[in-house]
Structures are given as C-alpha cells and as structure tokens.
Amino acid sequence: MAQIDKENFNSLKYLKEEYFEFKKLNQGRVPYLLMDFMKFDGAPDPVKFIDRDKTYLQFVASVEKDESLKELLQSETFEGTLKELSSKLPLKRIYEFVIIRYLLDHEEISLEIAKHQILKMVNDVDDDSILHAFECLNQDYYDSVQSKSKPKLVQYNDGSLVRSLLFKELLVNEEYRKYIEDIVSYGIFRYEKEYKKEYYGVPHFKLYEQYPMVDAALLSNFRKIHSSYRGSGLLTNGNDYFLFIDLHKEDDIKESINYKDKFIDERYFQWQTPNTTSQNTDRGQNIINNKRRGIKLHLFVRKYREIDGKNEPFIYIGTGDAVHHEGEKPITVKIKLDNEIPSTLFTEFTKRV
Numbered sequence: 001m002a003q004i005d006k007e008n009f010n011s012l013k014y015l016k017e018e019y020f021e022f023k024k025l026n027q028g029r030v031p032y033l034l035m036d037f038m039k040f041d042g043a044p045d046p047v048k049f050i051d052r053d054k055t056y057l058q059f060v061a062s063v064e065k066d067e068s069l070k071e072l073l074q075s076e077t078f079e080g081t082l083k084e085l086s087s088k089l090p091l092k093r094i095y096e097f098v099i100i101r102y103l104l105d106h107e108e109i110s111l112e113i114a115k116h117q118i119l120k121m122v123n124d125v126d127d128d129s130i131l132h133a134f135e136c137l138n139q140d141y142y143d144s145v146q147s148k149s150k151p152k153l154v155q156y157n158d159g160s161l162v163r164s165l166l167f168k169e170l171l172v173n174e175e176y177r178k179y180i181e182d183i184v185s186y187g188i189f190r191y192e193k194e195y196k197k198e199y200y201g202v203p204h205f206k207l208y209e210q211y212p213m214v215d216a217a218l219l220s221n222f223r224k225i226h227s228s229y230r231g232s233g234l235l236t237n238g239n240d241y242f243l244f245i246d247l248h249k250e251d252d253i254k255e256s257i258n259y260k261d262k263f264i265d266e267r268y269f270q271w272q273t274p275n276t277t278s279q280n281t282d283r284g285q286n287i288i289n290n291k292r293r294g295i296k297l298h299l300f301v302r303k304y305r306e307i308d309g310k311n312e313p314f315i316y317i318g319t320g321d322a323v324h325h326e327g328e329k330p331i332t333v334k335i336k337l338d339n340e341i342p343s344t345l346f347t348e349f350t351k352r353v
Contacts (some may be wrong), residue, residue, distance in 0.1 A: 033179075
C-alpha cells in the first residue's frame with residue numbers, strides 16, 4: 001500500500017501507459033482526435049493529457065514521436081488557438097463553444113442568432129449570460145499577460161461577434177481546421193453527456209460537480225478580470241458569496257489561517273470566515289445574517305489542496321444559510337445546507353486516510 005501511496009498517477013509514465021492502452025482499444029490506430037475517446041466506454045479522460053502538455057495534439061506528438069505533427073504545431077497561431085480552446089475543457093458552460101462552432105462556418109454571429117443556437121442545446125438561457133459569453137470570447141476579462149499571449153479569434157463589434165483575420169486564416173487550412181473542430185465538438189459533446197439540457201441559472205453551478213476557483217467568475221457572469229478569483233477562501237460577486245474550503249490543512253500551516261472548517265453532519269457545516277472579518281462589518285453581517293440580507297452562500301469543498309503535485313478542484317455542495325455564529329476574526333459560522341450531502345460523498349469528505 002505504501003508503494004501505491006508514493007506513486008504519482010499524474011506522472012508521464014502513467015499517462016503514457018493509459019494512452020497506449022487506449023490506442024490498443026482503438027485497434028492500434030493513433031487516436032489523433034479527442035472525439036476518438038467518445039467512442040469507447042471506459043476510455044481515459046483525455047483532459048489529463050491536455051493538462052500535461054497544454055494541448056492533446058502536443059501530447060500525441062511527443063509520445064508518438066510524430067514528426068509531421070510536431071511540424072504542424074510549429075505554427076504559433078495554430079498551437080496558440082489549440083491551447084486557448086483546450087484550456088476551457090471540460091466545459092462548465094456550453095455557450096462559448098456553441099458560438100465558436102457557428103463561427104466555423106459563418107463570418108459573424110449576433111446575440112439573437114447565438115440565443116437560437118444555444119437553445120438547440122439547452123432548455124433555457126438568459127440573455128445576460130449570452131452577452132457575458134460574447135465578452136469572454138472577446139477577451140474582455142483577461143489580465144494583461146493573458147491578453148498578450150492568447151490569440152484573438154473574434155472581435156466584438158456593435159452587438160455581433162466577428163471572426164478575426166487570424167481565425168479565418170487558420171480555418172482555410174484543412175489540417176488546422178480538422179483539429180480546431182475536434183476540440184469544439186468534443187467540448188460540446190462531453191458537456192451534453194454530463195449536463196444534459198438542464199439550465200442551471202446564474203451562477204451556473206451543478207450540485208456535486210467539480211470546479212476550479214476561477215470557474216466561479218465565469219459562471220456567475222463576473223465582469224472584472226477573472227484571474228483575480230484565486231487565493232482567498234471567500235470570493236464575492238454581488239449578492240453571491242463563494243466559500244472555497246480546504247478540509248485538510250497542510251501540516252506546516254500558520255495558526256492564523258488554520259481554519260476549523262468541517263462537516264458537523266450531512267446537513268450542517270462549520271465554516272470560519274477569513275481572519276480579518278468581524279461581526280460589525282458589512283461583510284460580517286452579510287455572512288451571519290445572509291438570509292435576511294438576501295445573500296446567497298455557495299459552498300465549494302475539497303479534501304486536499306493537491307494530489308500528486310496537481311491542484312485539486314472543489315466540489316460544489318450547494319447553498320446554505322447561517323444558523324449560528326460566535327467569535328470574531330474569524331467568526332465561526334454554522335451553516336445549514338439546502339441539500340443534504342449524499343452519504344457516499346459525506347464519507348469521502350470525512351473519513352481519515
């Protein structure tokens with residue numbers, strides 16, 4: 001068992017083993033496309049390969065030692081576009097990819113056409129989220145580093161998104177287009193499988209789904225730089241408060257941030273606010289009297305910050321209301337969850353390893 005504990009399942013050795021096992025399943029053919037993974041039950045999750053090399057194609061090129069692929073990836077705009085689209089996988093909201101799919105064959109898309117296209121995929125959508133998807137594709141909420149390094153595929157003009165010259169030129173090349181289309185199709189197909197046609201509202205969270213912290217910015221239509229969503233355990237967007245909680249603290253953690261966060265049982269959670277929060281502040285009041293003040297507390301929990309050197313996502317356990325509080329800086333808050341935690345998940349979170 002100790003040996004297994006030491007193994008890193010995100011290491012290249014294991015990823016290669018998984019890849020070549022899958023290649024066998026694929027009748028020995030190189031699975032060049034992400035869509036190949038959708039043809040088989042029990043196929044590995046190709047996003048693991050993307051995480052390793054930023055694009056799936058880069059991973060294939062290196063493990064297969066495929067010179068023609070390596071050459072294809074010499075094009076900075078092509079590789080940059082693959083990275084940009086791949087970084088959104090697996091999709092947590094389908095709107096951006098439905099818009100891009102339409103733009104593969106059309107010069108531009110209006111908000112109205114986008115809504116029509118999106119409603120073919122899901123039961124409902126709100127206009128503000130479509131507008132937000134347009135703004136995100138237009139890179140409105142990228143920080144300066146992202147803006148400089150990521151290719152711009154579209155331009156937002158007067159209510160419409162128009163293909164950029166760079167994107168148009170890429171799509172003329174059949175080889176490039178095949179791989180760009182593949183990422184878009186995979187994103188949409190996988191989303192359909194996992195989320196069905198359900199509309200989750202705003203913020204667009206599905207219970208017990210996994211989310212990195214920055215997803216809360218995208219899915220709540222946050223209209224400032226998205227990369228600012230990191231670091232702190234409490235992030236806010238208007239009346240939505242997002243509580244990001246690590247259950248298992250590192251051994252060498254400073255006492256001042258060693259928060260006593262824990263499940264009391266399947267229905268109640270104990271959470272400590274950031275250590276600067278006192279009860280008489282506006283933020284403190286919003287937390288301890290959240291229901292009366294119309295504040296929604298959204299809880300995201302993960303057991304460990306990282307496993308095998310890789311940051312773990314959080315699991316969304318829904319909303320809840322503060323029912324009891326005590327102390328200052330931090331305030332210890334007892335939260336009654338709107339959804340009782342399924343017993344398997346509760347055990348997963350609370351059992352000692």
